[in-house]
Amino acid sequence: MAHEVESYLPVLIPAVPAAAALVAYWLGRVRVGLAQALALLGAAAALLLSGRAAAQVLGGQVLTAVNNELRMDALSALMVVVISAVALLATPFAFDHMRHGATVDRLRVERRLASCYGWYLLLLASMLWACVTNNIIMLYAAVEASTIASGLLVAFYADKRALEAGYKYPMLLTAGISFALFASVLIYAWAAARLGGPKGLLISEIGNVAGELPRSTAIFAIALLVVGFGTKAGMAPFHPWLPDAHAEAPSAVSALLSGVMTKMAAYALVRTVCPFFPAYPPVGVFLVVLGAITMLVGATMALAQMDLKGLLAYSSVSQMGYLLMGFGFGTALGYYGALFDLVNHAVAKALLFLSVGAVIYATRGRSLAELEGLGRVMPVTAVCFFVGALSLSGMPPFGGFMSKLTLYLAGAQVGMWWVVGVAMFTSLLTLIALGRAAANAFWGAALLAPVLQAHSTANPSEAPRRVEVREVPVSLWGPMVLLALVALALGLAPNAAYDLLHLAVNSLPKLAGLP
Numbered sequence: 001m002a003h004e005v006e007s008y009l010p011v012l013i014p015a016v017p018a019a020a021a022l023v024a025y026w027l028g029r030v031r032v033g034l035a036q037a038l039a040l041l042g043a044a045a046a047l048l049l050s051g052r053a054a055a056q057v058l059g060g061q062v063l064t065a066v067n068n069e070l071r072m073d074a075l076s077a078l079m080v081v082v083i084s085a086v087a088l089l090a091t092p093f094a095f096d097h098m099r100h101g102a103t104v105d106r107l108r109v110e111r112r113l114a115s116c117y118g119w120y121l122l123l124l125a126s127m128l129w130a131c132v133t134n135n136i137i138m139l140y141a142a143v144e145a146s147t148i149a150s151g152l153l154v155a156f157y158a159d160k161r162a163l164e165a166g167y168k169y170p171m172l173l174t175a176g177i178s179f180a181l182f183a184s185v186l187i188y189a190w191a192a193a194r195l196g197g198p199k200g201l202l203i204s205e206i207g208n209v210a211g212e213l214p215r216s217t218a219i220f221a222i223a224l225l226v227v228g229f230g231t232k233a234g235m236a237p238f239h240p241w242l243p244d245a246h247a248e249a250p251s252a253v254s255a256l257l258s259g260v261m262t263k264m265a266a267y268a269l270v271r272t273v274c275p276f277f278p279a280y281p282p283v284g285v286f287l288v289v290l291g292a293i294t295m296l297v298g299a300t301m302a303l304a305q306m307d308l309k310g311l312l313a314y315s316s317v318s319q320m321g322y323l324l325m326g327f328g329f330g331t332a333l334g335y336y337g338a339l340f341d342l343v344n345h346a347v348a349k350a351l352l353f354l355s356v357g358a359v360i361y362a363t364r365g366r367s368l369a370e371l372e373g374l375g376r377v378m379p380v381t382a383v384c385f386f387v388g389a390l391s392l393s394g395m396p397p398f399g400g401f402m403s404k405l406t407l408y409l410a411g412a413q414v415g416m417w418w419v420v421g422v423a424m425f426t427s428l429l430t431l432i433a434l435g436r437a438a439a440n441a442f443w444g445a446a447l448l449a450p451v452l453q454a455h456s457t458a459n460p461s462e463a464p465r466r467v468e469v470r471e472v473p474v475s476l477w478g479p480m481v482l483l484a485l486v487a488l489a490l491g492l493a494p495n496a497a498y499d500l501l502h503l504a505v506n507s508l509p510k511l512a513g514l515p
Contacts, residue, residue, distance in 0.1 A: 007063040009053040010070035014129035017042040021121030028114020035117040047084040071134035074503030079131040089479040094252035123149035165244035172241040180228025211279035232265035236297040246313035251357025259350035274511040284330040291324030299429035335505040337406035344399040351388035351483040375442035382442040384480040389434035394427040399490025
């Protein structure tokens with residue numbers, strides 16, 4: 001039985017990278033290297049603190065701080081570990097990749113590298129804050145803060161496409177997430193009258209009275225939460241912002257956006273909707289149907305993409321459907337499969353975006369029409385891309401196979417065979433889309449293309465340039481190899497993550513006030 005203890009960790013986990021962001025912004029004006037060092041230290045500190053918190057949670061503790069305004073159960077601990085781990089691996093990749101992009105193609109942005117690392121750390125801090133807050137209004141504020149920080153990163157390269165994506169991204173997300181604010185205020189107004197004052201803001205307390213809301217009010221609040229946080233998570237049909245934002249952001253930022261930021265939004269949705277599950281079972285069916293639609297829309301759009309980053313962006317939409325499906329089943333096995341798939345998708349999608357970033361670094365192109373035969377000159381990148389593609393498609397022996405198999409079994413357990421069929425079909429479409437991309441880019445007709453006629457991503461109208469292609473530096477392929485090994489380890493030894501996942505599953509019924 002978990003017991004609550006006061007701890008400084010829920011405060012430090014978001015506060016340390018936030019403080020590092022402020023220092024990096026100012027010191028980076030003197031020397032960019034200082035901002036880079038602080039970015040790495042901030043991400044590393046976040047992971048160490050998250051690991052320590054997870055160890056205490058595994059020991060049977062629930063960590064609280066600031067009068068229970070901050071709270072870490074097993075679900076929170078799982079999220080902060082995944083977010084900080086992906087951020088740490090993406091940070092060294094960002095150093096060489098963004099400096100290379102500034103030097104080779106976009107000289108105007110070199111002076112903004114320091115501020116970029118500051119916003120990168122603020123994005124990390126806001127995501128961690130969202131996962132440790134127990135205040136429903138502050139949850140909305142943290143999710144919105146991640147939109148502001150990531151929006152500036154999306155527009156970092158400041159060319160026409162990046163600026164368009166940087167404008168479209170915060171505009172659509174802010175409008176969408178506003179619905180979550182309306183729902184949060186509605187729920188607070190009801191809960192405060194029954195719990196008394198500030199307790200009405202605490203998510204851990206709202207579950208005790210969620211079943212008492214009038215049916216029409218509860219359904220309206222749930223719909224607002226789904227639209228609000230679902231927009232941020234990239235669920236269909238609220239996903240139009242996602243392809244442009246993920247495609248135009250620097251590759252390390254895309255790894256964060258697709259790998260963990262959308263999961264943070266899914267976490268916010270689950271954290272706020274789960275209290276209503278026992279009293280309103282049809283909510284689960286609605287999430288399953290929405291998940292099936294999301295899977296099919298994302299996978300179908302991914303098949304039509306010739307841009308590598310656009311393909312990965314639409315596959316992110318598709319993969320969010322699996323999470324919705326698992327949570328919608330409303331069973332322990334469904335919850336476990338959804339959370340396990342969340343971890344595997346974070347690893348695989350971060351790996352794929354970093355692999356595409358390596359391709360852009362080496363060739364200055366990302367269109368399948370421009371790329372072929374890279375496998376022999378970039379063997380490490382090719383292997384890493386294939387590992388990510390196979391894991392994301394649910395192929396053995398990688399982690400994605402185990403998590404998707406768990407979801408299929410969960411669907412069979414509740415008799416929803418139709419959505420199991422949709423999920424399997426979606427996995428096949430994902431494999432076809434990613435397999436086609438891998439075959440074109442890394443095999444191709446020529447099998448070897450040491451020199452490519454590549455167009456500038458900064459100005460596609462420029463004349464083609466001759467680019468000598470070679471494997472990227474170790475600072476880029478090192479994080480990719482680590483992620484590939486994690487994807488393999490999660491498939492060969494899935495029980496390694498069992499304890500924390502099991503505790504996270506057990507924490508979900510408690511959101512509804514159940515034992």
